[in-house]
Amino acid sequence: MTVKDILAAIQSPDSTSEDFAALPLPESYRAITVHKDETEMFAGLETRDKDPRKSIHLDEVPLPELGPGEALVAVMASSVNYNSVWTSIFEPLSTFGFLERYGRLSELTKRHDLPYHIIGSDLAGVVLRTGPGVNAWRPGDEVVAHCLSVELESSDGHNDTMLDPEQRIWGFETNFGGLAEIALVKSNQLMPKPDHLSWEEAAAPGLVNSTAYRQLVSRNGAGMKQGDNVLIWGASGGLGSYATQFALAGGANPICVVSSPQKAEICRSMGAEAIIDRNAEGYRFWKDENTQDPKEWKRFGKRIREFTGGEDIDIVFEHPGRETFGASVFVTRKGGTITTCASTSGYMHEYDNRYLWMSLKRIIGSHFANYREAWEANRLIAKGKIHPTLSKVYSLQDTGQAAYDVHRNLHQGKVGVLCMAPEEGLGVRDHVKRAQHIDAINRFRNI
């Protein structure tokens, strides 16, 4: 039995759940990996010079054993997230430490502690097998998977699954991720594949859409409401392209920051009107490596006020980190919120705390999304309220190049990867719904 036989079953309209259950599984499959014995390969290089094309490999790997509550999924498509860039450049630390730590938890989690890490935190595909105790999903189900892996043995995570002490991001802090022909997930990561999308379109939103949903919309994040002025950094990027859609769909007023006229045009085509090209306007929030320039924060704030009729920002959607955080805190209105989920440009932030406490502002840390938030975010995609922002699609063997593009900020929106799918455009089930949204679905394509 080979991966080709599985693909034939997926492509046959006559395959039943029983057919999938009866398919023997292959002993091995192709997967994107990084190698434990290469974690020092970029030592001494600047972050931007660490090249994912050198560390990312396409390997034939053995199929992992299926445990209770788990599912093996045939992955038709996946997408590149920035966490895979971090893994591939071994920053801020090597992800093999996460695998070792997970491996110490139990006999079953030992499977994850290997000399190679199969990466990737998104997938769209078909369930092949489910482990003992799985009743909600069957072989043959068409699914996407969110990337929250939790054990839920402690009460800490029972109100909000992101607070579980054993919370991990699948394909980053666990092994057997989605950039592969087959992935191993916990069955409660599975969600129905939006039926109007192709495999690669369905695989694109998952991680970033769920993260933006919690960070901006959920009461666990900023709890955005109608009329809010929302400052969105990287508004046409992975997270930002969903934050912009949530702001527009929720009746808020996005102020989109981008770095080129082309990206500004994408935001305009999504429906945003207030767009700041940070490159063209030349903001220099840092005079040198250690000194910020409050005059530049003020110039930025003035520009925002031009768009809002003098109002300041209710919510900042933060992720660039060190480079922008001082400005983000400054431009937030009295009582407003800065919600942060990352620090792409550096995690040691500096801001003037007087503007925070005197103006009663709040900083909220946000990370991925709990089970329910991920489900709600996927539901919005399935209903055609929020759309994938897929720009370009690579083959599995070109994942290194795809990760390089994202690392060097050469991409728009999301970058997809075909895993088992032999070509783009497959997997659409509801053509009528698709036709209703086709322009929005294609908005980011090939730009």
Ligand SMILES: C/C=C/C(=O)SCCNC(=O)CCNC(=O)[C@H](O)C(C)(C)COP(=O)(O)OP(=O)(O)OC[C@H]1O[C@@H](n2cnc3c(N)ncnc32)[C@H](O)[C@@H]1OP(=O)(O)O
């Ligand atoms: C969905 C997609 C998401 C993204 O893309 S996010 C972006 C990518 N992700 C990242 O860049 C994050 C990568 N992760 C990290 O950098 C690290 O993961 C953390 C900094 C978050 C944590 O560091 P660590 O070293 O793994 O864990 P510690 O909790 O700092 O443990 C170190 C020791 O410190 C002790 N400790 C922790 N808190 C306290 C405390 N409050 N008081 C005293 N000690 C404390 C611990 O117990 C432990 O100790 P002992 O080494 O002996 O085991």
Ligand SMILES: NC(=O)C1=CN([C@@H]2O[C@H](COP(=O)(O)OP(=O)(O)OC[C@H]3O[C@@H](n4cnc5c(N)ncnc54)[C@H](OP(=O)(O)O)[C@@H]3O)[C@@H](O)[C@H]2O)C=CC1
């Ligand atoms: N905690 C969590 O759950 C999650 C965290 N993340 C993290 O968030 C970060 C962004 O992810 P994602 O949106 O997918 O990445 P992308 O690269 O797709 O988009 C980020 C955008 O941010 C802008 N940007 C980058 N650097 C700077 C800077 N120095 N100053 C201002 N703007 C900047 C760029 O837009 P432009 O050039 O147009 O301004 C870029 O396109 C990553 O670090 C990622 O690891 C992502 C998802 C989940």
